[in-house]
Amino acid sequence: MKSKGKAAKSSRKPWTEQDLDLEPENIEPGTSEQEGSEASVHIGGSWRGVLRGGDRERGGGGGTTHGPHRHRRSHNSNKERNVRRLESNERERQRMHKLNNAFQALREAIPHVKMDKKLSKIETLTLAENYIKSLTSIILGISSGRLPPGETPTEASAARLLQCYQQHLEEDGDESLSQFLTQIHSFSQES
DNA sequence: TAGGCCATCTGGTCCT
DNA sequence: AGGACCAGATGGCCTA
Numbered sequence: 001m002k003s004k005g006k007a008a009k010s011s012r013k014p015w016t017e018q019d020l021d022l023e024p025e026n027i028e029p030g031t032s033e034q035e036g037s038e039a040s041v042h043i044g045g046s047w048r049g050v051l052r053g054g055d056r057e058r059g060g061g062g063g064t065t066h067g068p069h070r071h072r073r074s075h076n077s078n079k080e081r082n083v084r085r086l087e088s089n090e091r092e093r094q095r096m097h098k099l100n101n102a103f104q105a106l107r108e109a110i111p112h113v114k115m116d117k118k119l120s121k122i123e124t125l126t127l128a129e130n131y132i133k134s135l136t137s138i139i140l141g142i143s144s145g146r147l148p149p150g151e152t153p154t155e156a157s158a159a160r161l162l163q164c165y166q167q168h169l170e171e172d173g174d175e176s177l178s179q180f181l182t183q184i185h186s187f188s189q190e191s
Numbered sequence: 192t193a194g195g196c197c198a199t200c201t202g203g204t205c206c207t
Numbered sequence: 208a209g210g211a212c213c214a215g216a217t218g219g220c221c222t223a
Contacts (some may be wrong), residue, residue: 084209087210088200088209089199089200089201091211092200092211092212093198093200095211095212096199100197100198120195120196121196122196
């Protein structure tokens with residue numbers, strides 16, 4: 001597993017109380033009243049703009065039932081706001097860690113070749129999709145009783161898995177097809 | 192060095 | 208009201 005970034009992330013300046021000095025000079029004029037428009041906060045020496053309202057197709061969670069001029073929450077003090085932001089950051093980190101754990105579980109659930117190389121998230125999702133399609137095809141084949149003469153269900157399933165996985169990978173233009181097939185073949189022989 | 196991938200921060204919106 | 212979810216922004220690491 002690659003040691004990506006995490007340690008170095010400490011160099012990224014978090015939103016500390018110093019940074020959260022939302023004195024008037026650190027808030028772009030008018031943004032606190034302009035609900036549904038753009039807010040910019042001066043953080044770490046640069047302005048960070050956040051588009052809101054009509055600029056976003058789905059706006060976070062999605063609906064537009066509250067419209068672009070939703071009441072903005074106000075907290076009693078900058079300190080309280082800062083505490084809530086830090087707590088929210090921690091929850092978001094935990095949520096993303098859970099999501100990454102789920103990705104890791106998915107990686108381990110699908111057969112792939114380059115065991116030394118960690119699958120990216122998009123690769124994991126794509127392979128999982130193909131794998132599910134392949135398994136679905138097998139199940140449908142078994143349930144409809146379409147087994148080649150003389151083959152046991154296990155043999156037929158392995159062959160069918162190989163065939164389906166190959167088909168899906170070809171459709172997606174995967175360059176590692178031959179390696180996948182080797183892996184799948186050994187996988188099916190073991191089963 | 193550019194591009195890919197990722198972790199993290201952030202604020203808006205939805206849900207309970 | 209507060210947490211969950213989401214997507215944009217940002218910056219670091221790695222590889223070709």
